[in-house]
Amino acid sequence: xxxxxxxxxxxxxxxxxxxxxxxxxxxxxxxxxxxxxxxxxxxxxxxxxxxxxxxxxxxxxxxxxxxxxxxxxxxxxxxxxxxxxxxxxxxxxxxxxxxxxxxxxxxxxxxxxxxxxxxxxxxxxxxxxxxxxxxxxxxxxxxxxxxxxxxxxxxxxxxxxxxxxxxxxxxxxxxxxxxxxxxxxxxxxxxxxxxxxxxxxxxxxxxxxxxxxxxxxxxxxxxxxxxxxxxxxxxxxxxxxxxxxxxxxxxxxxxxxxxxxxxxxxxxxxxxxxxxxxxxxxxxxxxxxxxxxxxxxxxxxxxxxxxxxxxxxxxxxxxxxxxxxxxxxxxxxxxxxxxxxxxxxxxxxxxxxxxxxxxxxxxxxxxxxxxxxxxxxxxxxxxxxxxxxxxxxxxxxxxxxxxxx
Amino acid sequence: xxxxxxxxxxxxxxxxxxxxxxxxxxxxxxxxxxxxxxxxxxxxxxxxxxxxxxxxxxxxxxxxxxxxxxxxxxxxxxxxxxxxxxxxxxxxxxxxxxxxxxxxxxxxxxxxxxxxxxxxxxxxxxxxxxxxxxxxxxxxxxxxxxxxxxxxxxxxxxxxxxxxxxxxxxxxxxxxxxxxxxxxxxxxxxxxxxxxxxxxxxxxxxxxxxxxxxxxxxxxxxxxxxxxxxx
Numbered sequence: 001x002x003x004x005x006x007x008x009x010x011x012x013x014x015x016x017x018x019x020x021x022x023x024x025x026x027x028x029x030x031x032x033x034x035x036x037x038x039x040x041x042x043x044x045x046x047x048x049x050x051x052x053x054x055x056x057x058x059x060x061x062x063x064x065x066x067x068x069x070x071x072x073x074x075x076x077x078x079x080x081x082x083x084x085x086x087x088x089x090x091x092x093x094x095x096x097x098x099x100x101x102x103x104x105x106x107x108x109x110x111x112x113x114x115x116x117x118x119x120x121x122x123x124x125x126x127x128x129x130x131x132x133x134x135x136x137x138x139x140x141x142x143x144x145x146x147x148x149x150x151x152x153x154x155x156x157x158x159x160x161x162x163x164x165x166x167x168x169x170x171x172x173x174x175x176x177x178x179x180x181x182x183x184x185x186x187x188x189x190x191x192x193x194x195x196x197x198x199x200x201x202x203x204x205x206x207x208x209x210x211x212x213x214x215x216x217x218x219x220x221x222x223x224x225x226x227x228x229x230x231x232x233x234x235x236x237x238x239x240x241x242x243x244x245x246x247x248x249x250x251x252x253x254x255x256x257x258x259x260x261x262x263x264x265x266x267x268x269x270x271x272x273x274x275x276x277x278x279x280x281x282x283x284x285x286x287x288x289x290x291x292x293x294x295x296x297x298x299x300x301x302x303x304x305x306x307x308x309x310x311x312x313x314x315x316x317x318x319x320x321x322x323x324x325x326x327x328x329x330x331x332x333x334x335x336x337x338x339x340x341x342x343x344x345x346x347x348x349x350x351x352x353x354x355x356x357x358x359x360x361x362x363x364x365x366x367x368x369x370x371x372x373x374x375x376x377x378x379x380x381x382x383x384x385x386x387x388x389x390x391x392x393x394x395x396x397x398x399x400x401x402x403x404x405x
Numbered sequence: 406x407x408x409x410x411x412x413x414x415x416x417x418x419x420x421x422x423x424x425x426x427x428x429x430x431x432x433x434x435x436x437x438x439x440x441x442x443x444x445x446x447x448x449x450x451x452x453x454x455x456x457x458x459x460x461x462x463x464x465x466x467x468x469x470x471x472x473x474x475x476x477x478x479x480x481x482x483x484x485x486x487x488x489x490x491x492x493x494x495x496x497x498x499x500x501x502x503x504x505x506x507x508x509x510x511x512x513x514x515x516x517x518x519x520x521x522x523x524x525x526x527x528x529x530x531x532x533x534x535x536x537x538x539x540x541x542x543x544x545x546x547x548x549x550x551x552x553x554x555x556x557x558x559x560x561x562x563x564x565x566x567x568x569x570x571x572x573x574x575x576x577x578x579x580x581x582x583x584x585x586x587x588x589x590x591x592x593x594x595x596x597x598x599x600x601x602x603x604x605x606x607x608x609x610x611x612x613x614x615x616x617x618x619x620x621x622x623x624x625x626x627x628x629x630x631x632x633x634x635x636x
Contacts, residue, residue: 001509001516008504299500302461304489304517304565306482400462403496404452 002309006316010324013289017321020285024278024325024379025332031274032333032375035267036365040341042263044189044360046249046256051127052188053197054252055094055219056228059084059235060245064216068100068113070209071171077215080239084220087234089227092124095215097202101168103148105156112152113196114166116205125219128186128199135160135184144204145183149194153185160185166200170209178208189360225249267371268378275378278322279386286318286390297394298402311391318387319380326379330372337365408568408601409435409458414467416453416624427453428624430467435569438599440592442606442615450624451605452573458603459492459571460484472568489517493562495572495604499554501546507533507557508542514564525564532560536590552583556590563594569601576608588614 010017050056059080064072074080077095085093097116102109119138123129129137133150146164148156158164160182167177180200188194206212220235222228228248236246250257290297300310344362347354351361411433418425428450435441435458443451456462457469460476469476471491479487488494501510508529515525533542536556538549546554555575562570572591576584592614594600604611612618620628 001513004509005502005504012504296500296502299494299496300502301485302459302488302494303514303561304485306485306517309517400456403461403500 002313003316006313007320009289009293009313009317010321013292016285016288020281020321021325021328023281024322025328027274027278028326028329028375028379029332029336031271032329032367032371033336033365035270035371036333036337036341036367037345037363038266038270039263039367040363040365041359042259043366044364045357046260048189048360049253049256050225050249052131052190053126053193054249055125056222056225057220057232057235057246057248058252059218059220059239060216060247062241062243062245065245065247068098070099070169070216073211073214073216074218074244077213077218080218080244081215083238084218084231084235087231089223089231090220091223092121092221094118094121094125094219095202096122096217096219097205097209097211097214098217099168099205099209101166103152103156103198104165104167105158105162107157108155110152110155111196112166112198114168114205115197115199116202117199118202122219125221128188131186131188132184133187135182137184138201141201142181142183143201144178144180145201146180147184147186147199148182149197150185150187151191151194152198153182155195158182166198166208168209171211176208176210178204180204189355191355271375271378275382278325279382282318282322282383283386283389285321286314286387287393289317290314290390290394294397294402297397298399301397301399302403307395310394314391314394315384315387318390319383322379322383322386323376326376330375333367334372337367341365406437407434408437408472409433409603410468410470411435411454411458412468412470414454414457414464414469416450416457416462417465420465426624428457428464431624431626433619433626433629435601435603437568437601438595439569439601439603439617440595440615441603441617441619442612443603443619443621444606444612445621447607449621451621453624454621455571455573455603455605459494460488489514489565491568493565493567493570495555495558495562495570495575497574497577499546499551499558499578501554501557501561503546506543506545507538507549507553507560510546510557511560511564514561518565528564529560532563533557535594536560537586550583552579552586555579555583555587559587559590559594563600569603572602572604574606574608575604576606576611581610584608584610 059074061072061074081093081095084090099114101112101114103112138145153159156164162182164180164182165177166180167175170176206214222231232246232248239246297310341364344364346362348361354361411431414428414431416428418427431454443454445451457464463477474487476484502513505513511529511532512525515528530542533539536559538553538556541549541553549557576587579587588611591602595602606612617631619626
């Protein structure tokens with residue numbers, strides 16, 4: 001009966017309750033949707049970085065990552081590739097030859113990172129082949145082809161089949177160079193990556209550098225992100241860190257790891273702020289409701305309703321009011337997230353700004369189902385907290401004074 | 406046999422600032438089956454006396470003893486429980502819960518007493534039938550007339566099977582027809598089921614029906630006696 005009274009009490013002042021329910025619905029919908037967008041952005045940035053840049057894990061000779069010295073290569077690369085590829089949880093491995101140098105056209109020149117790859121192996125690791133906007137992904141296997149980004153193409157003022165001269169240092173520290181033809185132009189959602197990375201066939205780079213069968217980076221794709229720590233630990237146990245560094249995407253992209261780690265904290269912080277604001281609205285509504293019913297509460301006390309029951313009645317009323325708004329907010333948010341999570345939100349008007357930070361201009365909001373459950377618990381806690389003061393005020397009433405005003 | 410003993414009860418409001426003596430050394434005894442009106446001018450202490458008897462307030466001096474229980478020895482929590490099981494209340498403005506139907510308002514008290522569903526369902530139906538509302542069981546108070554609401558209030562007061570019913574100006578807001586109907590019901594319950602009614606009133610029609618009248622003035626009992634037929 002207490003629950004029935006509490007529920008019906010909500011609807012005594014229909015419009016006041018509807019207004020606070022709408023406020024809770026709007027607040028939570030906004031909060032949940034913001035969190036879903038933030039999640040979608042973070043997830044997409046992480047996926048893009050792993051898919052196009054780092055893979056899940058990389059192996060280098062110790063010291064290579066610090067100064068990109070071409071002389072620091074993996075001496076037993078074939079065995080390393082075989083061992084890494086045989087690890088449980090590993091989907092694919094690919095050896096790369098990485099070098100830094102300059103790319104020059106007739107009009108301009110820029111600093112670049114040359115990625116010497118084996119296309120068919122690389123396809124299992126990186127999705128860069130899906131990012132081509134012009135040309136093809138080393139399809140005809142012609143010599144000295146280079147894939148450059150559209151930004152690099154613009155800077156060098158070259159197009160497809162345009163000539164790019166690459167100069168770099170070989171193993172002996174001598175400057176060597178070669179002319180490449182632009183075989184493809186790619187565009188990822190990360191401006192920084194696009195501006196520095198170019199792709200060539202590994203065998204072409206080996207020939208220029210007079211290095212045969214040399215690998216200075218092994219990229220590893222795991223079956224899923226959860227498998228990464230295990231693979232990393234096993235590989236590092238097999239290949240001592242003194243000679244070989246096995247780094248996961250977390251070490252390779254520390255800012256991404258940070259974003260990934262703080263995402264849930266930011267999500268809950270956003271919701272706590274929203275719930276805090278709503279809690280004051282709920283508290284105000286409940287106080288008004290209590291002050292309007294002083295006489296009625298006095299009568300309930302007079303006829304023998306215990307203070308504990310009066311307390312429960314007010315708490316339940318607040319929880320019902322809050323959960324009604326929260327349920328509506330969650331249903332609307334779930335629908336929005338589900339719909340826009342499939343179709344995406346096109347923010348191409350802000351593409352330049354977003355891509356400068358490695359974000360795509362198509363955003364796919366996403367949320368774990370567990371989040372809704374946690375949120376429901378948070379709403380109940382907020383409702384309980386905001387009902388304490390009104391309930392306390394009700395308990396302070398003296399039945400005689402309450403009944404006789 | 407007396408069920409209520411009011412012994413030297415005094416009540417002073419604002420004793421520290423401007424003392425108001427609402428009751429002064431009131432001694433009264435109520436027996437089972439009484440139909441008693443407490444009368445007197447406004448401010449004479451009628452409601453204060455009912456509050457003391459009903460355990461809603463503590464006297465400044467003296468004692469209210471109900472069936473060997475001295476109310477002044479009970480804590481506020483014990484008083485709430487005592488009221489629930491021993492005293493029925495009828496208020497001037499009916500004071501029904503607007504969100505409950507007539508039946509639910511009557512059952513509510515029995516649910517607080519933790520009676521079984523079967524018991525409270527049967528009793529609420531019987532009580533509402535007795536007060537002439539058998540056809541309005543599931544009607545909310547806002548759809549009932551003042552007289553009908555007060556009859557639900559009487560049914561609610563009786564639902565707890567109290568030792569006695571206290572009614573503070575029960576007919577003050579009723580028209581003459583509703584007043585007559587309510588009085589007839591209360592008299593019938595008093596006569597047939599020996600329910601004890603103690604009520605404060607200004608209403609001459611109610612005073613005429615009372616079997617005992619206690620007259621208060623300035624917080625003191627100036628007259629207490631049985632009414633003769635036609636008095």
